Amino acid sequence: MEDNNRNLILATVLSFLVILVWYTVFAPEPVSDQPSGQPLAQQGIGDQPLAPAVPVGEAAPADLAAADEPSEPLGRVAIRSGALEGSISLLGGRIDDLMLTRYRETLDEGSPNVRLLSPSSATADERVNVNLTKPYYAVYGWTPGPGVSPDLVPGPATIWTVESGDTLAPGKPVTLAWDNGAGQTFRRTFALDENYLFTVSQSLENSGSAAFSAAPYGIIARHGRPDTQNFFILHEGVVGMIDGSLVEKKYRDIAGLDPIAREGRAAIFEVGGNGWIGFTDKYWMTTLAPAPGQAFTAVVKYAEGADIYQTEARFPMQTVAPGTQLTAESYLFAGAKVWEVIRSYERDPGIQRFVDSIDWGWFYFLTKPIFQLLHWLHGLIGNMGWAIIALTFVLKTLVFPLARKSYISMAKMKELQPQMEEIKARAGDDRMKFQKEVMELYKREKVNPAAGCLPILLQIPIFFSLYKVIFVTIELRHAPWFGWIQDLSAPDPSSLLNLYGLLPFGVPAQGTLLHSLTLPALAIALGVSMWMQQKLNPAPTDPVQKTIFAWMPWVFMFMLGGFASGLVLYWVTNNIITIVQQYTIMSMHGHRPDFFGNIRASLPSRAKTREGKGK
CATH class of the missing domain: 2.70.98.90 (Beta-galactosidase; Chain A, domain 5)
Structure with a gap:
C-alpha cells in the first residue's frame, strides 16, 4: 500500500520534472512583441x-x-x-x-x-x-x-x-x-x-x-x-x-x-x-x-x-x-x-x-474563474503581485477541508514511522511480508496513506490553470509587484552572478537555461520552501525514493528559475501557507517538527501509551 502511494506521488513529481526539463531545455526563445514605429x-x-x-x-x-x-x-x-x-x-x-x-x-x-x-x-x-x-x-x-x-x-x-x-x-x-x-x-x-x-x-x-x-x-x-x-x-x-x-x-x-x-x-x-x-x-x-x-x-x-x-x-x-x-x-x-x-x-x-x-486551454473550467478572481482581486488591491498572493490564500482556503484530512493523515504516519522501521527490519528483503504488516498497521491505526496524495492531485490542475492565466493574459504583461519584479509574466531577472544587483554587470537573458542556473531570488525561495515542506512529510522507507525526494526541492529550484515570476510567486506563497497549516495541525496532534533535525514528538505517541498501559 505504501509503495503504491509512493509511486503515485513519484510519478506525479516526475511528470512535473519532464515538463520542466522540456520547457527549460527545448522550448524556443520567447520573441518580443511585434516591432513598432511611427504612424x-x-x-x-x-x-x-x-x-x-x-x-x-x-x-x-x-x-x-x-x-x-x-x-x-x-x-x-x-x-x-x-x-x-x-x-x-x-x-x-x-x-x-x-x-x-x-x-x-x-x-x-x-x-x-x-x-x-x-x-x-x-x-x-x-x-x-x-x-x-x-x-x-x-x-x-x-x-x-x-x-x-x-x-x-x-x-x-x-x-x-x-x-x-x-x-x-x-x-x-x-x-x-x-x-x-x-x-x-x-x-x-x-x-x-x-x-x-x-x-x-x-x-x-x-x-x-x-x-x-x-x-x-x-x-x-x-x-x-x-x-x-x-x-x-x-x-x-x-x-x-x-x-x-x-x-x-x-x-x-x-x-x-x-x-x-x-x-x-x-x-x-x-x-x-x-x-x-x-x-x-x-x-x-x-x-x-x-x-x-x-x-x-x-x-x-x-x-x-x-x-x-x-x-x-x-x-x-x-x-x-x-x-x-x-x-x-x-x-x-x-x-x-x-x-x-x-x-x-x-x-x-x-x-x-x-x-x-x-486561449483558456483544456482547463478552461478552472482557468476562467481563476482569472476572474485574480482580476477582481487586482481591482481591489491595485497590484497584481499582491493579488496573486491573495488568490493563493483564497484557493488554499477552498481546498483546506480536504487538505486538513491529508495533514492529519501525515501526522499519524509520522507517528507510525518508528513502527514501520521496525517492520522493515524484521521483514528484511521479504517485500510481501513488509507490505502485509504495513497494511495491517494502517488498518489497526485507522490511517489512510492515500490521503497524503490529495493535496498534490488538487494542486496539479490549479497549477497548470494559473500557469495558463499568467502566460496568455495581457493583464499580467509588464505587471509589476515590487522592487526588482517589474514584469510578473517574465522570469525573475535577479541573478547570483551579479550578487542580485550589487555588482555592476548584466546577467544571462531571462528565460534561458543559463539564467535558471544562476539562481534567481524567487527560485531560491521556492527551493527552501519546498525543502521545509518536505520535512513535514513522512520520509520514504525506500532508499532510492528517499534520495529522489531529498534532491527534489533543489532540482525544482533550478528548473523554475526560467518560469514566469508570477507563477513562482504563487508556488512560494502556496508552500509557505502549506507549511503553516501542516505545522499547526501536526502540533495539535502531538508533533513539533524540527526542520534542522529529526522530528521529535512533544507528546507520547499512542504506541508508547499502549505499551505503558500494558505494563
Missing part, C-alpha cells in the same frame, strides 16, 4: 498595389494584385484615440497602419509602442527605417454579381476619396466614397470607439436605370508567417467562432490545407447568424465580426505563391434596385486582448463568445 500618416510613406493573393470561388473577392502601381503617393486618413494611432490608406480604403498606444515593446520608458498592422506599400528601405513588420492589414470591397463587370465594383486597389471627416476618432467617423461612373456610388464609413472596435458600414447607392448586384466582403491579410512564441500551450494563428463552435488553426495547418477547385488552399465555413474570424497572437488580435444575426461565409486560406494568410467574411449577394441603397454593417476588432474590453463586446454589440478568443 505612416506622420512618416509620409506612399502607397503601392498590394501583393498578390488567391482569388476564391465565383463569388470571391477580387485579386488583391489587380491594380497598377499609382504614379504618385496617395493620401491617408489619420486614426487617433486613447488606445490607437495610425492611418487608413486611400488605396483600397484599407486599415493597414495601426499602433497600440497603451502598450510598449519593453519596460523601458523610451520603448516604442507596439505595432499591430503594417502596410504592404512600403519599400524595403522604408520598412527598415520605420521599423515596420511584415504586411498585415484589413481591406474591404465588393464582389460583382452576375452580369456586372469587376471594374464597376471597388476592390483592394480602388482609389477612394474622402467624403467627410479628416481624422478617425471616437465620435468622429470618416466616410470614403467611390463613383464607378455607371450610376453606382459606393461609400465606406469607419467609426471607432474608445478601445479597439471599428464599425465599418459599406453602402451601395444605385442611381442607374437598371438593378445592380454585388456582395460586400472583408479581408484580413497577413503576408508571411509571423514571428510566434511557438509554445505548445499557446494558440497563435486563425481563431473564430462559427455559430457557437470555436475554430482554431495554426499557421502550419493553414498552409497545409487541401487545395480546393478554384479556392486555392482554403477552408470554408457557412455561418448562420453568429460568428467572427481573424488572426490572434499571444496578446493581440485582428478579427472580422459581422453584425449579430448576419449570415455570412467565413473563409480561411493560404496563397502559396505569394505566402499570404487570409481570413475573409463574405456577405450574401444583394440586388439593389434603381433609386435605392444597400448598407452592410460589420465590425473590425484590432487591438489588445484585454478581458474586460473583449467581454464588453459580447454584451454590446453582441459578438458571441468573443471572450473565448483568449
